[in-house]
Amino acid sequence: MATKAKTSWFCSACGNESPKWMGRCPACGEWNTMVEAPKEDLKKSSVTAAGRVSPDRKPLRLKEIDYSKEPRRSLGLGEVDRILGGGIVPGSLVLIGGEPGIGKSTLSLQIPLGCPELRTLYVTGEESAKQVKMRAERLGGKDDSCLIFCETMVESILEEARSIVPDLMIVDSVQTMFSDSIDSTPGSVSQIKEVAALLLRFAKETGVPVILIGHITKDGYIAGPKILEHIVDVVLQFEGENRGSYRILRSIKNRFGSTSELAVFEMTGAGLREVLNPSEMLIPMHGQGLSGAAVAATLDGTRPMLFEVQALVSSAVYGTAQRSATGFDARRLNMLLAVLEKRAGFHLSAKDVFLNMAGGLKVSDPACDLAVICAVLSSNFDFAIPSDVCFAGEVGLSGEIRPVAQTERRIGEAERLGFKKIFVSYFTKLDRKPQGIDVVKVADVPALVKALFK
Ligand code: TYD
Ligand code: MG
DSSP states (O other): OOOOOOEEEEETTTOOEESSOOSBOTTTOOBSOEEEEESHHHHHSSTTGGGOOOSOOSOOOGGGOOOTTOOOBOOSOHHHHHHHTSSBOTTOEEEEEEOTTSSHHHHHHHHHHTOTTSOEEEEESSSOHHHHHHHHHHTTOOOSSEEEEEOOBHHHHHHHHHHHOOSEEEEEOGGGOBOTTOOSOTTSHHHHHHHHHHHHHHHHHHOOOEEEEEEOOTTSOSSSHHHHTTTSSEEEEEEOOSSSSEEEEEEEEETTSOSSOEEEEEEETTEEEEESOHHHHHOTTTTSOOTTEEEEEEEETTEEEEEEEEEEEEEOSSSSOOEEEESSOHHHHHHHHHHHHHHHOOOOTTEEEEEEEGGGOOOOOGGGHHHHHHHHHHHHHTOOOOTTEEEOOEEOTTSBEEOOTTHHHHHHHHHHTTOOEEEEETTOOOSSOOSSSEEEEEOBHHHHHHHHHO
């Protein structure tokens, strides 16, 4: 009698297991993410063993734990260090996820090239040694402490790594690696989990930090990085518009630092360049006085950042008006338009509204609301907002303007960039009065309109 193959279905977004295929994962609610993988694989895998993150297999008091001899190490790129919370922690497993072609391999090769004092083992399953060399020459690196290893079997990578004991190991990419103990193909759910578990165990046992690269598709959940998020210590996401040259590295999870930190890079002919002052690049039309643009003073992680919000309002060609938002939550845009309609009497229901955040940025800071409604109104009336004015405030459902966190830092950044006026909530409390910038406090949307478009 033929034995039935033991397979199970796994959600590639959250890793949830199910005995049969389902269109929608009951755990995370994503559609079309279930993939089939052999079941017995996971039994003999080391996923469970990966739970052992410390070589001391006994309980310890906090004061008995010595970590002073494990300082963070710099990776040579100041912005990457900052996002990690001040360098990489020994024994940590860092996942860098991003769409193909965004620049993950470039970034991960630039780290060892720019940091000769780190003995790095660069493992690639995607490119030949010659291709890596070509890339390194393009990046202008002449570092000789970096070892290039073209291999895809994790067991032999770890054997090599245990004998070399590098200061840093980079693995590009998790989808190309496989473990000998599992039958399924590289890139499958069980292989990805197993590879990550083996690397995690290696990192924790030896104290060697490991950077793992993972591909992620436009939707962000096909085969891979998402199911690893709970295994790894740090998740960095590399994003940006492929056609543009700006790239954003964002921390999504960080066991050793704060999240929602963000760094901006520019892809040049010779690799990635750090953009130390993103505000200056994100206010391109500064000084031109076109309608439909307003500058938002936002805060990303701990750093204040100013950028331009652009809106286009035009009469709807078809029966129903279109609303489209790039880099901003479309539902929030609809809510703000409803507030404008109901609380301030602007009739926008027959208008198409398009919204865009400069530089391909994705924004979730509520302080952006004020700039969004000002950009919409500015486009609607074809009235340009003076280029030395910016905004920081959250808009509530009854049209009130609410104060936002750390307003003083936002005002400070606006002042530093030469803005002359900032609109904030009436209820904002300021410890000191800023000197070089006029702070206008507005209580609700009608008051804002009066103050701005009078
Ligand atoms: P890559 O790092 O290979 O992307 P990933 O590993 O995320 O798939 O980068 C691919 C793109 O970067 C490619 O389209 C070419 C571009 N690039 C530059 O513009 N300048 C450079 O110096 C390098 C190395 C790449
Ligand atoms: Mg690559």
